[in-house]
Amino acid sequence: MAQQTPVSNDTANDAPVAQDPRLIVTRTTPAGILATLRRRIRGGELGPLPVIVGLILICVVFQLLHERFLSPQNLSNLTVQVAAVGLMTTGVIMVLLLGEIDLSIGSVAGAASAVLAVLAVRVGIPEWGAIAAAAGAGLVIGILHGTIFAKIGVPAFVVTLAGLLGWQGVQLQLLGSDGTVNISDTGAIAALTHTYFVPSFGWGIAVVAVGVFVAFTLVGERRRAAAGLVAMSPLEIAVRSLALAVPVFGSVYVLNQYKGVPLAFLIFVGFVVAFDLMLRKTRYGRMVFAVGGGAEAARRAGINVDLIRISVFGLASMLSAMGGILLVSRSFSASLDTGAGEELMMAIAAAVIGGTSLFGGRGNAYSALLGGLVLGAITSGLYLLQMGTPVRFMITALVLLIAVTLDAMSRRSRRVHARGG
Amino acid sequence: MSTPVLELSGISKNFGAVQALNQVDLTVSAGEVVALLGDNGAGKSTLVKVIAGVNPADSGDVLFEGQQVSINRPADAQRLGIATIYQDLALCDNLDIVANLFLGVEKTAFGALDEVEMERRALKLLDSLSVKMPSLRVPVASLSGGQRQIIAIARSLLGEPKVVLLDEPTAALGVAQTAQVLDLIERLRDRGLGVILISHNMADVRAVADRAAVLRLGRNAGDFNVEETSYEQIVAAITGASDNPVSRRSERTPATRTEEA
Known part of the structure; x- marks a missing residue:
């Protein structure tokens, strides 16, 4: 292990802030950062690395095969296309973190889309009210699933399998014999996926997002240093900030080349960021991870495991319902097959491809963004190459298999390294 | 007595x-x-x-x-x-030492987890018990059986x-x-x-x-x-x-x- 470089700290000279000799983590030098990275990879902590590499590979391959793949128009369409399933993926990730599965998300999205269309068109309440009601319906459905699972003890697999059937039945019943309800193409629902922001707004959001990240990182690391803990070096802060700034500003630049940043993508990314913060920075998120890592340990630590489970299923179904709302918005209609197609499988696949473990307790909200972009890029690229659904399914299956294999391998690697201390 | x-x-x-x-x-x-x-x-x-x-x-x-x-x-x-430390099932393997020590009694500041305060107090607690750990930010799955038991005991002490x-x-x-x-x-x-x-x-x-x-x-x-x-x-x-x-x-x-x- 490289020699520990003391953190220079002018303000705390009087307080003893000597590095703790027990900590083997050397993060203050470039060599130390590399060593940390190597140790993580060996220990099965792959993080987002495989999926980022995969995404870049996919983009390069499709760009070589078709010159319009990386065009602003195609990328802009891609970001709108991934938003609906992306929201559903964000919900699935919450459930996967618990070590459970939700098979009902497609049907819940479908049922919510029917609720939305029937309320907005047939009943005629204001569209914003219908959107809120549809999302609320999702929340209630999820709480119902969660309660049956947590309180009665029916396996989540079975509860949501029943949901898969049952809520699709509700969807068909609501839509009735006509089968399709068309919505206004100028209302609030349609605006969700057909609104693009002017370039300056996109730049503003990018500046604020990166600025907030840098500010919080600086303040946080200064506090760590002041408390005598291992803090990031200025170099690492700069690298991390750059790693965020480049994709953020890059995306805004590319999207501004076409129509601007789409509202739908902003909603999706907003939910991903919000859920990431909730999972990593709040007590609630910590409890979700704890229940996923060891429900019995969590219970004995005084965590209300049932409440966590019910709330996670509630949130997951609410996000599925929002995904359903975006599906309606994009196609200007709620139909019998809204959410009844491949959405369920794609949402779960995206979560796993993005790096969230199927075994519970490991993962993050950004899996939804990364995994969604990978699947969206494959769909978009194959569409440009005029290859149909058969090829897409096979390639998606292959990518999913690779992701699950990586997950299982890193899990085994963690086990092998587990008792090494 | x-x-x-x-x-x-x-x-x-x-x-x-x-x-x-x-x-x-x-x-x-x-x-x-x-x-x-x-x-x-x-x-x-x-x-x-x-x-x-x-x-x-x-x-x-x-x-x-x-x-x-x-x-x-x-x-x-x-x-x-009354703190109880069980032989097993005491720790969440996927969480790091600090998270496990404060499981259920997390410190917060402005609604968010106060990781700095928790890590500082974790260090202090383990120091007071003369416990040596490689790093406080590794998942407890990577610790030995004795280290896990010590973490489980140390955790119970946080509630005074x-x-x-x-x-x-x-x-x-x-x-x-x-x-x-x-x-x-x-x-x-x-x-x-x-x-x-x-x-x-x-x-x-x-x-x-x-x-x-x-x-x-x-x-x-x-x-x-x-x-x-x-x-x-x-x-x-x-x-x-x-x-x-x-x-x-x-x-x-x-x-x-x-x-x-």
Whole structure:
């Protein structure tokens, strides 16, 4: 292990802030950062690395095969296309973190889309009210699933399998014999996926997002240093900030080349960021991870495991319902097959491809963004190459298999390294 | 002996037709290590679950610092200041040391987790216990069995408990790791905590316990001052007879008397 470089700290000279000799983590030098990275990879902590590499590979391959793949128009369409399933993926990730599965998300999205269309068109309440009601319906459905699972003890697999059937039945019943309800193409629902922001707004959001990240990182690391803990070096802060700034500003630049940043993508990314913060920075998120890592340990630590489970299923179904709302918005209609197609499988696949473990307790909200972009890029690229659904399914299956294999391998690697201390 | 911090009297617990505990009494004072002994099925684990609030007693009185209390849920026990450390199932493997130490009692600032404060206090706590860890930010899955047990014990101290229950803390540990855990138990006693130690290992009991309370078939079968009591007397109480397999074996082979029960 490289020699520990003391953190220079002018303000705390009087307080003893000597590095703790027990900590083997050397993060203050470039060599130390590399060593940390190597140790993580060996220990099965792959993080987002495989999926980022995969995404870049996919983009390069499709760009070589078709010159319009990386065009602003195609990328802009891609970001709108991934938003609906992306929201559903964000919900699935919450459930996967618990070590459970939700098979009902497609049907819940479908049922919510029917609720939305029937309320907005047939009943005629204001569209914003219908959107809120549809999302609320999702929340209630999820709480119902969660309660049956947590309180009665029916396996989540079975509860949501029943949901898969049952809520699709509700969807068909609501839509009735006509089968399709068309919505206004100028209302609030349609605006969700057909609104693009002017370039300056996109730049503003990018500046604020990166600025907030840098500010919080600086303040946080200064506090760590002041408390005598291992803090990031200025170099690492700069690298991390750059790693965020480049994709953020890059995306805004590319999207501004076409129509601007789409509202739908902003909603999706907003939910991903919000859920990431909730999972990593709040007590609630910590409890979700704890229940996923060891429900019995969590219970004995005084965590209300049932409440966590019910709330996670509630949130997951609410996000599925929002995904359903975006599906309606994009196609200007709620139909019998809204959410009844491949959405369920794609949402779960995206979560796993993005790096969230199927075994519970490991993962993050950004899996939804990364995994969604990978699947969206494959769909978009194959569409440009005029290859149909058969090829897409096979390639998606292959990518999913690779992701699950990586997950299982890193899990085994963690086990092998587990008792090494 | 000072006033008992925890005093159980007449505790009974049935599981269907099985009477797991029958009128059991147990007391522990501050700064005292009480070993809870008994053969398999004697009711040790059931009694621990009663105290921890996992399985409340059917009848009986619990006095905590002289006050009548009822412990119906784990949260009740925690609030009183009774910390229970289980042999397993105590830690979440996917969370790091700091997260595990503060599980359920996370520190927050402005609604967000205060990782800096938690890590600082974790370092301080582990320092005060003279515990050495490679890093506080590794998942506990990567720690050794002894380190995990120490983390589990250290975690219970964050709630400033008055009584600590340890369920077979050394059962799966090697020699050096067992010594570390026994050192830690002595430090708990020196801090003035009441410690209830459940163990099958008579060597451990003789090393750290002040008193030994023996259960047999769900009833009290003796309460001994460890220093003044012979190993044979305690074994006789555990097995219920002075003529038992352990004593017969030690008569046959007096030179190689084992300390394991």
